[in-house]
Amino acid sequence: MISNSSHPVTTQAALTAEDVNVYYGSNLAVRNVFLEIPKNRVVAFIGPSGCGKSTILRCFNRMNDLIPGARVEGKITFKGQNLYAKGIDPVETRRYIGMVFQKPNPFPKTIYENIAFGARINGYQGNMDELVERSLRGAALWDEVKDKLKGSGLALSGGQQQRLCIARAIAVEPEVILMDEPCSALDPISTLRVEELIHELKQQYTIVIVTHNMQQASRVSDLTAFYNAEATETGNKIGYLVEYDQTQTIFHNPTEKATQEYVSGRFG
Template identity: 70%
Template sequence: MASELQSARKTETVFRTENLNIYYGDFLAVRDISIEIPKNKITAFIGPSGCGKSTVLRCFNRLNDLIKSFHLDGKLFYHDQDLYAPEIDPVEVRRQIGMVFQKPNPFPKSIYDNVAFGPRLLGYKGDMDELVERSLKQAALWDDIKDKLKAMGTDLSGGQQQRLCIARAIAVQPDVILMDEPCSALDPISTLKVEDLLQELKEKYTILIVTHNMQQASRASDRTAFFNVEANAKGQRTGYIVEYDRTEVIFQSPKEQATQAYVSGRFG
């Protein structure tokens, strides 16, 4: 499967969904998601709380599989391969499609061992020192910590911890990096550093980011999907995509009134 996924990387569209519906038991959490995610771009998911942004994001590396009641219908393709086909190994999916979470979560290990953990687990045979250094440089952290690689990752500042988590994701040489509110726990200076880092990383990786920060989405992303939420007669809330376009269109001349209302701060 790994070779099949690797051989398909040349396509310009990395992910494509067709009428994707996401359920938890009988509850329809997100409906009718049809979207294409381009290669080497930053795509932002924005929208009010409960609209399904993170739920959709976690479908792209099959993290929702860990929830017993989760199931979906419709299609989700990764380089034109059905990501939920029976023969697809979710573990391999998560190696090629990395994840950075909302709260920095370095392991209680040294900085070096945080970055080396994934490659060791996968049986990496190359020069580990070189890989760790390269990953930390790509995460714009090397100059800060190159003399204290044996220090605990948990002793770093919040912004440094998040960049360490990005380095850890990069170290297994993924194709895609998913980021779920990666800056929500960071101060403004650290947030801008991460945003600057994203612009460098997109030269090598495709990036999807969920954010509540409108300024961040407008500054950092190339394309933006605006999600909204609707309630049925039972009060159950289902998310859906209202509009998906180039970021400047979404923020400057959206086609839908709901999008205009959200990005201008009138609701959400």
């Protein structure tokens, strides 16, 4: 069930966060997050800068492990399995829960190799040409690149590079794709293409997207989590989840005043 919500979601949960706190060194960055991400849904994280959206996103595939001093308390589960239990391999976790970053970051390799590289490392035994085509089609990029697969991924436009990164993410057949402001470096047309793609991808994947763009959150997501931050006596800011509900509700009939003010552009 979704915390802070009067509208529980009954579909199966892909990911859950239970009383999650994240620290950087001795600073508490985000506190007491309870959240459930249902399977095959798009969930948007919104809120002002520094309220912990990316920090929580990174908990879901243990990317915070790569940040020195970062520490996660509480419980994060993926299909019921505690992701932070002893013996869980974070690298393996990221195969099931992929990530697309703010700035497109293709490998300095050919378009073909951008897809094939990760699959090969994961011991993919199938037909690589087919996998490359399937992944590029899945990311709505195939028609634009099919004649230049041996060209560099870095020679593509920003929007194409981001779709290449999405193709790379889906090539290893994850179940969840985490997207951290995937369109913030893209022009409006490329942004729309990625948004259309997100719509298509949710048939097969569960998607969590951090965005600063309110229209984008309302266009692409089924559910929206609004985070905010409060200042402590020492001047640090601690992020927390204010409200999580159906996107329609968050944008048109939120429970909390702060949510109403944020979605109507009155702060943030």
